[in-house]
Amino acid sequence: MTVLEQPGSYHPVPPPAWRPRVDPAPLLPDAEPHRVLGTPAAAAADPDLLRRLHAQLVLGRRYNAQATALTKQGRLAVYPSSTGQEACEIAAAAVLEERDWLFPSYRDTLAAVARGLDPVEALTLLRGDRxxxxxxxxxxxxxxxxxxATQLPHAVGLAHAARLKGDDVVALAMVGDGGTSEGDFHEALNFAAVWQAPVVFLVQNNGFAISVPLAKQTxxxxxxxxxVGYGMPGRLVDGNDAVAVHEVLGEAVRRARSGGGPTLVEAVTYRMEAHTNADDATRYREDDEVEEWRGHDPIALLEREMRSAGLLDDDTSRSAQEAAEAMASDLRxxxxxxxxxxxxxxFAHVYAERTVQLRDQAEQLRAELEAAAEAGEENR
Known part of the structure; x- marks a missing residue:
C-alpha cells in the first residue's frame, strides 16, 4: 500500500483556477471542411450572391495572370500570386462592411482590389515605388x-480600440499557413480571445510555407x-468553395460584431502557382499534386453549380471574361x-509630426536635390 492509498491520506487537487474557463466542445472545428457547392445546401444559396462571386472570381483570376505577366516584363519586382485561392480573397472582401478593416498579407492584393482598391495602387508596394x-x-x-503575421496583432489592437471607443467595427486579418508558425500569430490570438476583440482570423492553408509543407510546421x-487553446471557436472550410467561405466568414463577422469575440477560420486551399515569380515550385511538389487540385478549381466549382441551376450561360460567362480583359488591359x-x-x-507618412532627426534629414536631402538641379542647369 502506498502512502496515497492509506485511509485519510492527502490527495492533492488542483485549485479552482485550473479548471477550464469554457467548455471546449463548442470551440472545436468539424472533422471535415464545411462545403456548400456540390451539396444539397447549394440549392438555398442566394442567386445574386452566386453571380457576384462568379464575376469577382473571373476578374481575380485574370488579375493574377496579368500581375504575374508584369513581373516578366520588369514592371513588378515580385508578385505572390493567389491563383487557386481566389475564393478566399473574394469572400474576405465581400463579408466586410464599409466601416470594417481588412488586414492583408503580401499575397492578398486581390482581396484589397475586391474591396475597392485601385489595382495599380494595390501593386505599388510590390513595384518597389514607395x-x-x-x-x-x-x-x-x-x-x-x-x-x-505582423499584421495580426495590429488587427487585434485596432479592433479592441474600436470597441473601447464604441465603434461598430470588425477587423478581418488574413494570413497563410506559414504565418501560423510565427510568434505574432500566438500573441494576436491570445490577446484577441482575452479581450474578446471583434476580429476574425482567416488562415489560407495552401499547403506550403514557400517550400515547407504543413506537416513540417505543425x-x-x-x-x-x-x-481551442486560446478560447475561441475554430472553423474549418473548403477554401475553394466560394459560397462556403463567404458563409463561414459572414457568420464569424456577425458574431464578432455582436460581441461574441474572435473566430479562427482555416480555409483549406491550394497555391496553383509558385510562391512568387522568384520561386521554383517543382523542387518541392509534384505535378500530379497540382493537377489533382486543378480539378477542385474554385471557378470551375462555382460555374458547375451555377450552370446546373440555370444561373450561368455562355453569354453571361463571356460578359464576365470581357470585363476581366478590360480590367487587365487598363492595368497593363x-x-x-x-x-x-x-x-x-x-519622409511622408512616417510620423504624424516629424521628429528632429527626420526634419534634419529632409532638409539635407532637399539641399542636395536643389544643388543637383542647379548643376544640371549649368551643364546645359
Missing part, C-alpha cells in the same frame, strides 16, 4: 504586410484546432507608365 501605395485609413485596408489535427496600360517619383516622399 510606402504602401494607398491611403490605408481612407480604404480601411491596412498596408500589405510582407513580414509574416502536428495539430488542423490549424483550426489551434483556436497604366503599369507601363513610368511613375513620377518625389524623393521627398521618403
Amino acid at each position: 510606402h504602401t501605395g494607398y491611403d490605408a485609413r481612407k480604404h480601411r485596408i491596412a498596408p500589405l504586410c510582407t513580414p509574416l 502536428a495539430a489535427p488542423s490549424l483550426a484546432h489551434k483556436a 496600360e497604366r503599369m507601363n507608365e513610368d511613375p513620377v517619383l518625389d524623393p521627398m516622399d521618403l
